[in-house]
Amino acid sequence: MTGGHGVGGRIGYVPLSPDLSVPGDRRRFPRYAAARGIDVDLVKDWEGLSLVVLSSEADITRWVGAPPETGLILDLPDAFLDERRTPRSLTRGFAKWMAGPLSRPVLDHRRAAVRLIQRADAVVCSTPEQADKLERFTGNAHVVLDLHGEVEPLAPRSAAGDGRLEVVWEGMHTTLVAIEQVLPALRRLSTPSGLTLHLVTDLRSPRFMNRFGVREVAEIVAAWGIEVRVHEWSVRNLRNVAMAADLAIVPVELDDPYTVGKPENRMRIFWRLGLPVVVSDTPSHRRAMNVAGLSDQALCTTADDWMEALGRYAEDHELRSVDGEMGHVAALGPYGDPTVLAGWDGVLSSLGVL
DSSP: OOSOOOTTSOEEEEOSSTTSOSHHHHTSHHHHHHHHTOOOEEOSSOTTOSEEEEOTTSOHHHHTTOOTTSEEEEEOOSOGGGOOOOHHHHTHHHHHHHHSSOSSOOSOHHHHHHHHHHHOSEEEESSHHHHHHHTTTOSOEEEOOOOOTTSOOOOOOOOOTTSOEEEEEEOOGGGGGGGGGGHHHHHHHHTTSOEEEEEEEOSEEOOBTTTBSOEEHHHHHGGGSSEEEEEEOOHHHHHHHHHTOSEEEEOOOTTOHHHHTOOSHHHHHHHHTTOOEEEEOOHHHHHHHHHHTOOGGGEESSHHHHHHHHHHHHHOHHHHHHHHHHHHHHHHTTTSHHHHHHHHHHHHHTTTOO
């Protein structure tokens, strides 16, 4: 990019979904632009634009060739640089070409993506750890979490209830496997007075390329040995389920650097909804606990950790209330949308747009 881009120039956005319906569109740059009153065009090329924000579905083979006078902001909210080389990652360049995002097949998708990072004038990620790694390829990396204004806050609840434990998890069907590490603890807790695990997710789970080999999520979880209720993901359903829940869980696969590198966004959502959260021990989750002033007793590495943490919350409704309140304050304060909006302000300011 040569020179600054004034606010009068046209700004484009290459979306994850054509109708901006997926969370990555609703909670990131388009929501920021709407909040700041910035006009943005949904685009497929750079003609007539002074600045373009690229989602991870942008055609990396095309946009790496954008002219220098067109500013590029690349939004990479996941732990892209931590992904292991697996058959799935090694064939991504071909799969994305088959599915549509890429205009031609790419033998090494990671290398092609790094080239786009090097071309971009600013790169946005979700964790300080990712920003540090991006510094190998860019001198202008920014950490910006998701905007959660679409999730109306719920005040923490303090009722003791009837002894039955209502646990909620939310996420994409591809991350259901992470719950398996929590199942021994959930099975043990379900015996004394009852437990229900609520899954707010997709009702169907494609197994190949996120499109083919579809299975019903209810069939996948039927063998888990506990009572499970599957709720189709929507903001309304998530809020309604959270309203009747006692606590939330956010497990991740600790042997996978990609999932370990994810940000604390799901913790923030549950805290926003007034719930205490038991999570896997990752850098982002530990950082969030520190921000909220909570102890590390809800950070789990082993099956025993999950049993102890969930057991404490199951037995002590007052602890659930206090921790839910502390998380809630953090979600609306240091983790609130004003802080996140300021992060995007910083991205644009670094390019001379604001």
